[in-house]
Amino acid sequence: MTFPIKISLHLILFFLLTRTVIIGADFQELMNRGDAAFTEGNFQQAVELYTQILNGGHTSAALEYNLGNACFKLDQVGQSILHLERAHKLSPRDEDIQFNLNYVKLYRQDQLDLPGRSALVEQFESLRRYFTLRELALAAIICWVLLVVSFVIFWHGRGKRYGNQAFYIFLTATTMFILVGGWSLDSYRLDSQKQIVVMETEVQIHSAPVETSKVLFILHEGMEGTVKSQADAWYEIKLADGKTGWVQADAVAQI
Amino acid sequence: MRTLALILFLAISACTTVVKAQQPEIIASCDVRNVYVGDTFTYKVEVIDASTTPTIHFPSTRNFSIVNGPMQSSRYSINNGVQSSTRGVSYVVVALEAGKLTIPPAQVIIKNKSYQSNAVSIEVLPQPGSTTGAQSAQSKSPTQKNNRPDQSSRTPQKASPELMVRAEPNVTHVVVGEPVTITYKLFTQVRVYNYGIDKLPDAVGFWAEEIEQKTQPQLKPEIVEGVNYQSAVLKEVVYYPTRSGELTIEPLRINFEVQTRKQRTNNFFNDPFFDDVFARTQKVLFTDAVKLRVDDVPKPTPANYTGAVGQFQLAARLDTNVVSVNDAVGFNLTLQGTGNFKTLNLPELKLPDDIDMFKPEKEEKINLVNAAYRGYKRMTYLLVPRKAGDIIIPPIELVYYDSQQKRYRTTKTVPIQLIIQPVSSDQPLVTSGYTRKEVALMNRDLRFIKLQSDPFVRIGGNILHKSWYWLVFVAGTIFIIGTVFYEQRENKIETNQALSRRLKAFRNAQQLIKLATKAGSDEKQVYFYLSQALVGYIGDSLNLPEKSLVTEALAEAVKMRTNNEKLVNELHALLIRLDRGRFAPGADESSTPDLIRHATHTIQQLSREIK
Numbered sequence: 020m021t022f023p024i025k026i027s028l029h030l031i032l033f034f035l036l037t038r039t040v041i042i043g044a045d046f047q048e049l050m051n052r053g054d055a056a057f058t059e060g061n062f063q064q065a066v067e068l069y070t071q072i073l074n075g076g077h078t079s080a081a082l083e084y085n086l087g088n089a090c091f092k093l094d095q096v097g098q099s100i101l102h103l104e105r106a107h108k109l110s111p112r113d114e115d116i117q118f119n120l121n122y123v124k125l126y127r128q129d130q131l132d133l134p135g136r137s138a139l140v141e142q143f144e145s146l147r148r149y150f151t152l153r154e155l156a157l158a159a160i161i162c163w164v165l166l167v168v169s170f171v172i173f174w175h176g177r178g179k180r181y182g183n184q185a186f187y188i189f190l191t192a193t194t195m196f197i198l199v200g201g202w203s204l205d206s207y208r209l210d211s212q213k214q215i216v217v218m219e220t221e222v223q224i225h226s227a228p229v230e231t232s233k234v235l236f237i238l239h240e241g242m243e244g245t246v247k248s249q250a251d252a253w254y255e256i257k258l259a260d261g262k263t264g265w266v267q268a269d270a271v272a273q274i
Numbered sequence: 275m276r277t278l279a280l281i282l283f284l285a286i287s288a289c290t291t292v293v294k295a296q297q298p299e300i301i302a303s304c305d306v307r308n309v310y311v312g313d314t315f316t317y318k319v320e321v322i323d324a325s326t327t328p329t330i331h332f333p334s335t336r337n338f339s340i341v342n343g344p345m346q347s348s349r350y351s352i353n354n355g356v357q358s359s360t361r362g363v364s365y366v367v368v369a370l371e372a373g374k375l376t377i378p379p380a381q382v383i384i385k386n387k388s389y390q391s392n393a394v395s396i397e398v399l400p401q402p403g404s405t406t407g408a409q410s411a412q413s414k415s416p417t418q419k420n421n422r423p424d425q426s427s428r429t430p431q432k433a434s435p436e437l438m439v440r441a442e443p444n445v446t447h448v449v450v451g452e453p454v455t456i457t458y459k460l461f462t463q464v465r466v467y468n469y470g471i472d473k474l475p476d477a478v479g480f481w482a483e484e485i486e487q488k489t490q491p492q493l494k495p496e497i498v499e500g501v502n503y504q505s506a507v508l509k510e511v512v513y514y515p516t517r518s519g520e521l522t523i524e525p526l527r528i529n530f531e532v533q534t535r536k537q538r539t540n541n542f543f544n545d546p547f548f549d550d551v552f553a554r555t556q557k558v559l560f561t562d563a564v565k566l567r568v569d570d571v572p573k574p575t576p577a578n579y580t581g582a583v584g585q586f587q588l589a590a591r592l593d594t595n596v597v598s599v600n601d602a603v604g605f606n607l608t609l610q611g612t613g614n615f616k617t618l619n620l621p622e623l624k625l626p627d628d629i630d631m632f633k634p635e636k637e638e639k640i641n642l643v644n645a646a647y648r649g650y651k652r653m654t655y656l657l658v659p660r661k662a663g664d665i666i667i668p669p670i671e672l673v674y675y676d677s678q679q680k681r682y683r684t685t686k687t688v689p690i691q692l693i694i695q696p697v698s699s700d701q702p703l704v705t706s707g708y709t710r711k712e713v714a715l716m717n718r719d720l721r722f723i724k725l726q727s728d729p730f731v732r733i734g735g736n737i738l739h740k741s742w743y744w745l746v747f748v749a750g751t752i753f754i755i756g757t758v759f760y761e762q763r764e765n766k767i768e769t770n771q772a773l774s775r776r777l778k779a780f781r782n783a784q785q786l787i788k789l790a791t792k793a794g795s796d797e798k799q800v801y802f803y804l805s806q807a808l809v810g811y812i813g814d815s816l817n818l819p820e821k822s823l824v825t826e827a828l829a830e831a832v833k834m835r836t837n838n839e840k841l842v843n844e845l846h847a848l849l850i851r852l853d854r855g856r857f858a859p860g861a862d863e864s865s866t867p868d869l870i871r872h873a874t875h876t877i878q879q880l881s882r883e884i885k
Contacts, residue, residue, distance in 0.1 A: 050727050057723050078733045081724040088723050110728070115721045122720055156737040160746050167750040171757045207738055 046072045050082060057085060062092040080110035084119070091123050097240040097272075099123045101216040104243070104274045108210075111148050127241035131260045152210050155203035162196035213246035214274040215256060215266075222271070224264035228253035235264040246273075298323055300382050300391040308397035309369050316497070319380045319391050320362035326385060330363045333378040337398075338367045368500045369398040436463045438498075439508070439528055441561035449569045451583035451614045452677050453512045453647065455485075456564060458526055461496065461503035465533035467554060471509060475524040475561075479517045479568070483616060485510040485642055512642070514614055515568040525560040532557055571675045576682050580621075582674035584613015584646075588621075590670060590687035598695045603657050607634075607670060607687070610650040613677070615640045620653050621670050628661035662696035772817035779814035783807040783877050790870055800866045801855035804873045808849065811877050815884055825849045836883045841876075848876055 053068035069086040072078070087102035103120040110116060136144075150158075169189035176182025217238045226233040228250040238244075244256035247263065254271065257263045299322040306315045317338075321328045327348070332340060344363040351358055369375065374397050379390040437460075444455045460466065474482055491506035498505075508528065515521060534555045571583070586609055593604040609620055615638070625631055632655065640649035659665070671686040737743055767774045786807035793799035813823050816831050829846040836842065852873075 046730050047727065054723060054725050072730070073733065076733055077730040079728050079730045081727040082730070085723040088720055091720060109731075115724070119720050153737050156743065160743065163747060163750055167753055170754055174757050174761055203738070207736075210736075 046075060046077055050085075053089075054085065057089055062089045065089045066093065078105070078109070080106045080113060080116065082106075083109060084113075084116050087123070088119060091119075091126075096123060096126050097216055097218045100127070100241045100243065101218070101272050101274060104214065104216065108274065109151065111151060124241070128239035129242045131258060133260055147205065148209070150202075150206070152203060152206040155199060155206050159196060159199045159203050162192055162199050166192040166196050213254075215244055215246055215254060215271040216274060217242040217244075217266075217270065218272050219270045222266060224256070224262075224266050225253075226264060228255070228265045232265070236262060238266075243274075244271075298328075298382075298384055298389065300389055302377070302380055302391035302394050304377070304394050304396050306396070308399055310399050315367060315369070315396075316364055317367045317377060317394070318362055318364040319382065320360050321382060321384065322360050323358055327361055328363075329383040331381040331383075332365060333380045335378055337369065337371050337375045338377060339370055340365050340367055366497050366500060366502065369396070372398050372400040374398075437461070437466070437530065437532060437557060437559065439526070439559045439561050441523070441526060441564050443564050443566065446565070447567045447569070448515060449571050449583060449675060449677060450515050450518050451571070451581050451617065451675070453514050453614055454566060455510060455512050455642075456523065457507055458509040458511070458528070458561060460491070460506045460508050460528075460530075461498055462493075462505075462532070463501075463503060465552075466530055467533065468531040469508065470529045472527060472529075474511060475526045477513055477521075477523040479515060479519070479521045480513040480523065481516055481617065483512045483514070485512060512647075513566075514617055515566065518568045518570040521566050521568050523564040523566070525563050528559050528561075530557045530559065531555070572681075576673045576684075578671065579673045579675070579682065580619065582613060582618050582672060583677050584611055584615075584674060585676055585678065586611035586613060586672060586674050586685050588670060588672050588685040588687050590667070590690060592667070592690050592692060595691060596693045596695065597659060599659055599662050601658070603659070603692070605655040605657050605667070606652060607655070608650055608652045609672065612643075612646050612648045613674065615647045615649060615651060618651070620651055621672050623653075623655055623667075623670065625657070625667065626665060628659060628663075629665065630658040630660060632656040632658070657692075659692070659694040662694050665692045665694060666690070667692060775814040775817050779811050780877075780881055782814065783811035786810065787870060787874055787877075790866075790873075794866060797866060798856065800869065801852050804870065805849070805852040805856060808845075808852065808873055808877065811880065812884075815880070825853060832880070832884060838883055841879055841883060845876060845880070848872065 049068050049072050053065045053072075056062075056065040056068060066086060066089045069082055069089065072082055073086075083102045083106035087099045087106060090096075090102060091099035100120070100123055103116060103123060106113070106116045107120055166189060169185045169192055172185035173182050173189050176185060217240055220240050222238050223234045224236050224238055226235050242258070244258050244266075246254045247257050248255045249268075250265075252268045253265045254268050255263060255265050256271075300319065301322070302317070302319045304315055304317050309315050317332075319330050321330075327346070330344065332344070344365055347362050347364060349360040351360075367377075374395060376393050376395045379393050382389045382391060440459050440461065442457045442459060444457070445452075446454075448454055458471075460469070474484065487507070487509065491508055493504040493506050496503050496505035509526075513523060531554050533552045571579070589606075589608045589610065591606045591608075597603045605623070607620055607623065609615075609618070623631065623634075634653040634655045636651070636653055638649065638651040640647050640651070642648075667690040669686045669689050671684055673682060673684050675681075676683045767777060784807075786803045790800045790803035790807065793803060809823050809828060812818070812828050812832060813820075816835065818828070818831055822828075822831070825846070828849065829842055832845060833842045851869075855869075
């Protein structure tokens with residue numbers, strides 16, 4: 020029964036691994052040199068080496084994490100938060116990343132007064148981000164394959180013993196597929212929300228996407244927000260405490 | 275003679291009773307027993323059961339002066355069916371001299387008859403040292419010109435401001451740690467709509483705590499230096515001096531919105547009916563700065579003095595005096611009394627190592643009573659003895675400075691005995707995990723970088739945007755639909771003989787022709803296979819029964835399905851040829867490959883014609 024599923028699993032794994040191995044060979048060397056520079060305390064060089072990999076169009080949680088750490092050592096809080104947030108997004112369950120992100124956030128100038136949330140909501144939110152979109156999408160496809168295979172077996176063996184057994188697997192797989200699929204869509208929605216980090220030491224948030232409009236408030240380096248809309252070179256951002264305003268796009272970086 | 279005397283006595287006594295009944299009861303009283311020089315009080319003369327309003331003359335005296343009055347008042351009440359009325363006059367009076375003074379009887383004229391009230395004695399004390407600081411807040415702000423009367427001149431006739439605020443400390447001389455309550459009061463003669471206090475005044479050397487006002491400020495009539503005011507407590511703040519010396523609490527700034535009368539104009543339309551004659555005006559007032567003398571607690575301070583000032587009593591209690599090993603027992607330590615509870619910590623409990631002590635639960639109930647904190651603080655420890663034996667919990671001490679007796683005192687608990695009984699051996703011994711200390715965090719820093727990289731991925735790569743991902747779903751869907759259709763078809767074939775035969779007809783015929791080709795040299799075999807193929811094909815295609823598979827019947831059946839005469843004739847001829855060839859080999863001169871080609875062609879033609 021599980022034979023076809025195993026095959027599909029193996030196929031998917033093989034597919035993914037071969038890809039990453041081919042890419043990884045090119046960048047592992049740069050990464051190792053960056054790590055060595057960091058260990059020696061040569062943070063500027065480490066940042067340059069890490070950035071080369073990023074410029075090559077590739078990334079990894081460890082790379083973003085190391086780069087975030089190096090930026091923090093160079094007192095670039097904004098850059099550091101940006102890269103640590105990216106690392107967190109790539110590997111949401113990594114404790115080191117979470118720890119350093121929280122630690123670096125202590126160094127920003129702005130502190131938001133957030134309303135307290137109940138432990139249940141907090142738990143739910145963290146569970147929601149427990150898996151990456153990639154993991155959820157792969158789980159969904161595995162569920163799908165299981166669903167298809169068990170359906171075929173069930174349909175073929177209707178009225179027979181193995182057919183009935185396959186039906187229960189089919190039901191389970193369907194439930195799982197709906198759950199995991201829904202979760203991946205939610206994760207996709209979360210992922211597609213544009214998040215930004217303030218990159219400049221001090222940036223003015225305007226009431227309209229015009230230079231001459233009223234300045235609503237001022238944000239400092241490292242502050243994060245969600246992009247609500249976009250107009251030319253301006254973002255309408257929303258802070259965690261609900262404040263909204265327009266910021267020039269070149270003053271912020273997208274996570 | 276004796277009778278006469280008796281009659282006379284009776285008559286006189288009757289007479290006096292009558293006179294007494296007619297004489298109204300007149301009572302003069304003061305609202306206070308003692309006042310300071312310059313302070314005002316109310317002097318009241320009341321006539322009980324007076325039918326008309328009496329005329330009352332204030333007694334002439336040089337020691338007192340009327341500030342306000344006379345104010346008429348009358349009360350009428352029915353009590354148990356007996357009606358009584360009281361009419362009176364009250365004056366606001368100021369004492370001008372110190373000493374035990376007497377207000378002479380007042381003259382009361384009722385219906386052209388003159389009566390006298392009683393005399394009232396009152397003790398007038400000399401003015402004590404100025405309690406409110408001499409520093410005038412007037413220099414601080416030009417806006418509070420009218421905020422308070424000049425302290426130096428206490429003549430009641432002086433024009434007083436309509437609105438003023440005062441800071442009134444309950445004491446002015448304290449020791450470090452002893453609370454001082456300052457009451458901020460408003461005195462007003464005008465209507466106050468609103469007020470606001472931005473922040474507590476600066477008080478260097480104090481720890482301030484505001485007392486929550488339970489209700490909105492209530493206005494009460496009060497006379498200040500001979501002037502009638504409505505007063506209200508706006509705020510009460512308790513200040514704890516944290517160091518000694520002459521300390522100053524800066525003036526408190528209060529904003530008011532008050533009613534003021536508008537200037538009347540001669541405008542016809544400015545009729546009071548249509549226009550508000552009153553306006554709202556903003557006013558900013560300052561209280562005086564309050565100066566306090568704060569003394570240090572006397573030196574030398576006892577070694578274990580922790581800053582408690584007041585009167586305290588320490589008590590300790592165990593839930594039970596007999597306990598088994600590993601059983602929990604509660605220990606209460608209660609500090610009760612009056613004093614600076616808020617800044618006070620209970621002494622710590624020190625116990626032998628054999629007893630585990632859990633973090634105590636704290637409980638406190640402290641109320642402000644007469645400008646002093648009164649109540650208790652309690653800590654409940656949970657003790658778990660780990661070893662059998664008798665233990666004496668040592669006395670716990672608290673040294674405090676008694677602010678009334680002006681000396682240090684110590685309150686201590688009595689030693690308490692705790693008997694710990696051994697536990698039976700079959701009960702597992704619980705080892706405590708609570709005595710271990712947490713790993714102390716010395717410093718915080720970033721965690722180190724990751725030297726093992728996880729696989730690199732393409733930036734911005736999203737699995738949901740990959741075509742292969744969705745192809746898996748499409749393929750799966752097709753697979754499912756395909757399965758359903760395939761199974762359905764299989765089902766149909768199984769249940770339908772005719773269809774089954776027809777579907778297999780061509781394949782079977784092809785196989786037989788193949789066999790015929792293989793059997794190339796053996797003519798008899800070739801004829802046999804070809805005949806089988808042709809007959810079988812037609813029989814299967816048209817679902818003919820076995821017995822009708824004879825040349826004539828086959829040709830007839832085909833003829834019914836097609837109007838191609840030529841094909842039927844050809845078929846008929848071919849079948850006869852094949853039959854003949856089978857049973858009489860050598861009779862047919864045509865070669866076997868030709869014959870096979872011919873048969874194949876015929877079957878193909880048939881498949882086109884009869885389907």
